[in-house]
Amino acid sequence: MDNSRPPHNGHQDREFSVTADEVTCQQFVEMVTDYFEGALEPHTLSQVEEHLVMCDWCVTYVEQMQATIASLRELSEPSAPEPTDSLLAALRAKRGGT
Protein backbone atom coordinates (compact mmCIF):
# COMPACT_ATOMS: atom_id res chain seq x y z
CA MET A 1 0.00 0.00 0.00
CA ASP A 2 1.45 3.31 -1.00
CA ASN A 3 1.07 5.61 1.95
CA SER A 4 2.09 8.92 0.49
CA ARG A 5 1.03 10.85 3.57
CA PRO A 6 4.17 12.06 5.36
CA PRO A 7 4.62 11.04 8.97
CA HIS A 8 3.36 13.66 11.36
CA ASN A 9 5.83 14.90 13.90
CA GLY A 10 3.03 16.39 15.92
CA HIS A 11 -0.57 16.58 14.93
CA GLN A 12 -1.44 19.47 12.66
CA ASP A 13 -5.04 18.37 12.56
CA ARG A 14 -6.82 18.07 15.92
CA GLU A 15 -9.68 16.12 14.38
CA PHE A 16 -7.14 13.57 13.18
CA SER A 17 -9.02 13.26 9.90
CA VAL A 18 -6.91 10.52 8.45
CA THR A 19 -7.42 10.51 4.71
CA ALA A 20 -4.93 7.77 3.98
CA ASP A 21 -6.09 4.20 4.37
CA GLU A 22 -4.25 3.59 7.57
CA VAL A 23 -2.99 5.20 10.73
CA THR A 24 0.79 5.09 11.11
CA CYS A 25 2.52 4.40 14.41
CA GLN A 26 3.81 7.95 14.52
CA GLN A 27 0.26 9.25 14.15
CA PHE A 28 -1.10 6.80 16.65
CA VAL A 29 1.17 7.89 19.50
CA GLU A 30 -0.32 11.36 19.14
CA MET A 31 -3.86 9.96 19.24
CA VAL A 32 -3.50 7.67 22.19
CA THR A 33 -5.00 10.03 24.76
CA ASP A 34 -7.97 10.86 22.58
CA TYR A 35 -8.35 7.11 22.10
CA PHE A 36 -8.43 6.48 25.86
CA GLU A 37 -10.80 9.39 26.39
CA GLY A 38 -13.24 8.17 23.74
CA ALA A 39 -12.75 11.37 21.78
CA LEU A 40 -11.92 9.97 18.36
CA GLU A 41 -14.34 10.26 15.47
CA PRO A 42 -15.87 6.87 14.61
CA HIS A 43 -13.97 6.53 11.33
CA THR A 44 -10.65 7.40 12.94
CA LEU A 45 -11.41 5.10 15.84
CA SER A 46 -11.94 2.14 13.55
CA GLN A 47 -8.70 2.89 11.75
CA VAL A 48 -6.90 3.04 15.09
CA GLU A 49 -8.44 -0.25 16.15
CA GLU A 50 -7.42 -1.84 12.85
CA HIS A 51 -3.91 -0.56 13.37
CA LEU A 52 -3.77 -2.03 16.85
CA VAL A 53 -4.87 -5.41 15.52
CA MET A 54 -1.86 -5.39 13.23
CA CYS A 55 0.79 -3.57 15.24
CA ASP A 56 2.10 -5.28 18.37
CA TRP A 57 4.44 -2.41 18.98
CA CYS A 58 1.65 0.12 19.28
CA VAL A 59 -0.15 -2.30 21.55
CA THR A 60 2.98 -2.28 23.70
CA TYR A 61 2.86 1.51 23.62
CA VAL A 62 -0.76 1.42 24.80
CA GLU A 63 0.23 -0.92 27.64
CA GLN A 64 3.05 1.39 28.63
CA MET A 65 0.63 4.33 28.74
CA GLN A 66 -1.80 2.34 30.85
CA ALA A 67 0.99 1.28 33.18
CA THR A 68 2.13 4.90 33.50
CA ILE A 69 -1.39 6.00 34.40
CA ALA A 70 -1.77 3.15 36.88
CA SER A 71 1.51 4.13 38.51
CA LEU A 72 0.33 7.71 38.83
CA ARG A 73 -2.72 6.50 40.69
CA GLU A 74 -0.34 4.89 43.16
CA LEU A 75 1.07 8.31 43.93
CA SER A 76 -2.17 9.63 45.32
CA GLU A 77 -1.69 11.47 48.57
CA PRO A 78 -2.54 10.01 51.93
CA SER A 79 -5.41 11.55 53.81
CA ALA A 80 -5.71 15.29 54.18
CA PRO A 81 -4.20 16.98 57.22
CA GLU A 82 -6.35 18.15 60.09
CA PRO A 83 -8.15 21.43 59.69
CA THR A 84 -6.38 24.01 61.85
CA ASP A 85 -7.66 24.77 65.34
CA SER A 86 -8.67 28.28 64.33
CA LEU A 87 -10.64 26.89 61.42
CA LEU A 88 -12.49 24.45 63.66
CA ALA A 89 -13.10 27.21 66.19
CA ALA A 90 -14.58 29.45 63.49
CA LEU A 91 -16.86 26.63 62.45
CA ARG A 92 -17.90 25.82 66.01
CA ALA A 93 -18.71 29.45 66.63
CA LYS A 94 -21.56 29.06 64.19
CA ARG A 95 -23.10 26.51 66.50
CA GLY A 96 -22.59 28.80 69.47
CA GLY A 97 -25.74 30.83 69.30
CA THR A 98 -28.39 29.55 71.67
Next chain:
Amino acid sequence: MQPDTATAPVRPAASDEQTVAALRAGDERTFRDLFARSYPVMKRVARTYVASEAVAEEVVQETWMAVVAGIERFEGRSALGTWMFSILTNQAKTHSAREKRAVPFSSVALGNAEEPSVDPDRFQTDDEAWPGHWATPPRPWQKPERRLLSLEARERLKAALAQLPERQRLIVGLRDIDGRSAEEVCQLLGLSQENQRVLLHRGRSRLRAALEEYLDAADT
Protein backbone atom coordinates in the same frame (compact mmCIF):
# COMPACT_ATOMS: atom_id res chain seq x y z
CA MET B 1 -9.94 3.59 29.25
CA GLN B 2 -12.76 5.46 30.85
CA PRO B 3 -12.06 8.02 33.55
CA ASP B 4 -12.21 6.24 36.84
CA THR B 5 -15.08 7.71 38.78
CA ALA B 6 -14.62 5.21 41.58
CA THR B 7 -12.24 7.61 43.27
CA ALA B 8 -14.91 10.28 43.45
CA PRO B 9 -16.93 10.41 46.68
CA VAL B 10 -18.74 7.11 47.02
CA ARG B 11 -21.83 8.57 48.65
CA PRO B 12 -24.05 10.61 46.37
CA ALA B 13 -22.77 14.12 46.87
CA ALA B 14 -24.96 16.40 48.96
CA SER B 15 -26.47 19.21 46.98
CA ASP B 16 -24.89 22.60 47.29
CA GLU B 17 -27.91 23.76 49.32
CA GLN B 18 -27.48 20.96 51.81
CA THR B 19 -23.77 21.57 52.13
CA VAL B 20 -24.14 25.33 52.53
CA ALA B 21 -26.86 24.87 55.15
CA ALA B 22 -24.69 22.41 57.05
CA LEU B 23 -21.70 24.74 56.99
CA ARG B 24 -23.82 27.67 58.16
CA ALA B 25 -25.00 25.52 61.05
CA GLY B 26 -21.40 24.69 61.94
CA ASP B 27 -21.86 20.99 61.13
CA GLU B 28 -18.40 19.64 61.78
CA ARG B 29 -18.95 16.29 60.10
CA THR B 30 -20.02 17.83 56.81
CA PHE B 31 -17.18 20.27 57.03
CA ARG B 32 -14.54 17.61 57.73
CA ASP B 33 -15.87 15.43 54.95
CA LEU B 34 -15.76 18.24 52.42
CA PHE B 35 -12.39 19.43 53.69
CA ALA B 36 -10.86 15.99 53.25
CA ARG B 37 -12.43 15.30 49.87
CA SER B 38 -11.47 18.60 48.31
CA TYR B 39 -8.04 18.86 49.90
CA PRO B 40 -5.99 17.13 47.16
CA VAL B 41 -7.50 19.26 44.41
CA MET B 42 -7.25 22.50 46.36
CA LYS B 43 -3.67 21.86 47.29
CA ARG B 44 -2.76 20.85 43.76
CA VAL B 45 -4.23 24.03 42.31
CA ALA B 46 -2.68 26.19 45.02
CA ARG B 47 0.67 24.59 44.31
CA THR B 48 0.64 25.91 40.76
CA TYR B 49 0.68 29.44 42.14
CA VAL B 50 3.09 29.19 45.06
CA ALA B 51 6.64 28.10 45.55
CA SER B 52 6.31 25.22 48.02
CA GLU B 53 4.12 22.43 49.34
CA ALA B 54 4.05 24.08 52.75
CA VAL B 55 2.77 27.36 51.37
CA ALA B 56 0.19 25.50 49.26
CA GLU B 57 -1.10 23.84 52.45
CA GLU B 58 -1.29 27.26 54.11
CA VAL B 59 -3.25 28.61 51.18
CA VAL B 60 -5.78 25.79 51.48
CA GLN B 61 -6.30 26.41 55.21
CA GLU B 62 -6.64 30.16 54.57
CA THR B 63 -9.14 29.51 51.83
CA TRP B 64 -11.23 27.45 54.18
CA MET B 65 -11.12 30.24 56.78
CA ALA B 66 -12.49 32.60 54.15
CA VAL B 67 -15.13 30.07 53.09
CA VAL B 68 -16.31 29.48 56.66
CA ALA B 69 -16.29 33.20 57.41
CA GLY B 70 -18.09 34.08 54.19
CA ILE B 71 -20.57 31.22 53.88
CA GLU B 72 -23.50 33.30 55.09
CA ARG B 73 -22.90 35.73 52.22
CA PHE B 74 -22.75 32.99 49.58
CA GLU B 75 -25.80 33.54 47.40
CA GLY B 76 -25.72 30.38 45.31
CA ARG B 77 -25.44 32.25 42.02
CA SER B 78 -22.53 30.00 41.14
CA ALA B 79 -21.78 26.47 42.29
CA LEU B 80 -20.23 26.22 45.73
CA GLY B 81 -17.11 24.66 44.24
CA THR B 82 -16.72 27.51 41.75
CA TRP B 83 -17.00 30.07 44.55
CA MET B 84 -14.48 28.21 46.67
CA PHE B 85 -12.17 27.89 43.71
CA SER B 86 -12.16 31.65 43.12
CA ILE B 87 -11.38 32.26 46.79
CA LEU B 88 -8.57 29.73 46.52
CA THR B 89 -7.02 31.35 43.49
CA ASN B 90 -7.27 34.80 45.08
CA GLN B 91 -5.59 33.55 48.25
CA ALA B 92 -2.91 31.84 46.20
CA LYS B 93 -2.27 34.96 44.15
CA THR B 94 -1.81 36.97 47.34
CA HIS B 95 1.02 34.64 48.23
CA SER B 96 2.43 34.40 44.77
CA ALA B 97 2.52 38.15 44.34
CA ARG B 98 5.21 37.90 46.99
CA GLU B 99 6.87 34.93 45.35
CA LYS B 100 6.45 34.40 41.64
CA ARG B 101 4.11 35.16 38.78
CA ALA B 102 0.74 33.44 38.43
CA VAL B 103 -0.58 32.81 34.96
CA PRO B 104 -4.33 32.38 34.70
CA PHE B 105 -5.31 29.22 32.91
CA SER B 106 -7.58 30.93 30.46
CA SER B 107 -4.72 32.92 29.03
CA VAL B 108 -2.65 29.88 28.18
CA ALA B 109 -1.86 29.61 24.52
CA LEU B 110 -1.64 25.90 23.95
CA GLY B 111 -0.46 26.09 20.39
CA ASN B 112 3.10 26.98 21.26
CA ALA B 113 5.86 24.52 20.51
CA GLU B 114 4.12 21.35 19.43
CA GLU B 115 6.05 18.64 21.15
CA PRO B 116 6.00 15.18 19.65
CA SER B 117 5.06 12.50 22.15
CA VAL B 118 7.86 10.29 20.95
CA ASP B 119 11.21 11.28 19.44
CA PRO B 120 10.62 11.41 15.66
CA ASP B 121 13.90 9.52 15.20
CA ARG B 122 12.11 6.45 16.53
CA PHE B 123 9.97 6.27 13.39
CA GLN B 124 10.82 5.36 9.82
CA THR B 125 11.31 8.23 7.41
CA ASP B 126 9.73 8.70 4.00
CA ASP B 127 12.53 6.90 2.20
CA GLU B 128 12.29 3.82 4.37
CA ALA B 129 10.06 0.80 3.91
CA TRP B 130 7.21 1.81 6.22
CA PRO B 131 7.16 5.57 6.67
CA GLY B 132 5.71 6.57 10.00
CA HIS B 133 6.00 3.11 11.50
CA TRP B 134 8.29 2.28 14.38
CA ALA B 135 11.99 2.15 13.63
CA THR B 136 12.91 1.67 17.28
CA PRO B 137 9.77 0.20 18.77
CA PRO B 138 8.85 0.24 22.45
CA ARG B 139 9.83 -2.88 24.37
CA PRO B 140 7.33 -4.50 26.71
CA TRP B 141 7.95 -3.59 30.34
CA GLN B 142 8.57 -6.93 31.98
CA LYS B 143 6.31 -7.78 34.91
CA PRO B 144 5.03 -4.21 34.91
CA GLU B 145 3.06 -4.49 38.13
CA ARG B 146 6.04 -5.50 40.16
CA ARG B 147 8.57 -3.31 38.44
CA LEU B 148 6.54 -0.15 38.46
CA LEU B 149 5.80 -0.35 42.12
CA SER B 150 9.47 -0.48 42.96
CA LEU B 151 10.63 2.41 45.10
CA GLU B 152 13.14 3.56 42.54
CA ALA B 153 10.61 3.58 39.72
CA ARG B 154 8.20 5.55 41.87
CA GLU B 155 10.86 8.11 42.67
CA ARG B 156 11.74 8.35 39.02
CA LEU B 157 8.10 8.97 38.17
CA LYS B 158 7.77 11.62 40.88
CA ALA B 159 10.89 13.34 39.62
CA ALA B 160 9.55 13.35 36.08
CA LEU B 161 6.24 14.71 37.34
CA ALA B 162 8.00 17.55 39.14
CA GLN B 163 9.74 18.45 35.89
CA LEU B 164 6.58 18.70 33.82
CA PRO B 165 5.49 22.12 32.72
CA GLU B 166 3.13 23.44 35.40
CA ARG B 167 -0.11 23.05 33.51
CA GLN B 168 0.65 19.54 32.35
CA ARG B 169 1.56 18.61 35.91
CA LEU B 170 -1.69 20.04 37.20
CA ILE B 171 -3.90 18.23 34.69
CA VAL B 172 -2.09 14.91 35.09
CA GLY B 173 -2.30 15.33 38.85
CA LEU B 174 -6.01 16.08 38.86
CA ARG B 175 -6.93 13.36 36.36
CA ASP B 176 -4.52 10.53 37.01
CA ILE B 177 -3.43 10.98 40.64
CA ASP B 178 -6.58 12.45 42.16
CA GLY B 179 -8.88 10.58 39.78
CA ARG B 180 -11.06 13.56 38.86
CA SER B 181 -13.17 13.29 35.74
CA ALA B 182 -12.50 15.27 32.59
CA GLU B 183 -15.73 17.19 33.12
CA GLU B 184 -14.80 18.18 36.66
CA VAL B 185 -11.36 19.34 35.64
CA CYS B 186 -12.65 21.34 32.69
CA GLN B 187 -15.27 23.01 34.82
CA LEU B 188 -12.88 23.75 37.65
CA LEU B 189 -10.21 25.30 35.46
CA GLY B 190 -12.39 26.79 32.73
CA LEU B 191 -10.76 24.65 30.06
CA SER B 192 -12.29 23.18 26.94
CA GLN B 193 -12.32 19.39 26.76
CA GLU B 194 -9.89 19.55 23.91
CA ASN B 195 -7.38 21.78 25.68
CA GLN B 196 -7.61 19.59 28.74
CA ARG B 197 -6.86 16.54 26.59
CA VAL B 198 -3.88 18.24 24.95
CA LEU B 199 -2.32 19.00 28.33
CA LEU B 200 -3.10 15.52 29.60
CA HIS B 201 -1.63 13.99 26.47
CA ARG B 202 1.60 15.94 26.66
CA GLY B 203 2.05 15.28 30.34
CA ARG B 204 1.36 11.57 30.11
CA SER B 205 3.61 11.25 27.05
CA ARG B 206 6.53 12.81 28.88
CA LEU B 207 5.99 10.59 31.88
CA ARG B 208 5.79 7.45 29.78
CA ALA B 209 9.02 8.47 28.06
CA ALA B 210 10.71 9.07 31.41
CA LEU B 211 9.65 5.67 32.69
CA GLU B 212 10.73 4.01 29.47
CA GLU B 213 14.16 5.59 29.74
CA TYR B 214 14.48 4.44 33.33
CA LEU B 215 13.24 0.91 32.67
CA ASP B 216 15.34 0.45 29.53
CA ALA B 217 18.43 1.51 31.46
CA ALA B 218 17.50 -0.82 34.32
CA ASP B 219 17.25 -3.70 31.88
CA THR B 220 20.76 -3.35 30.52
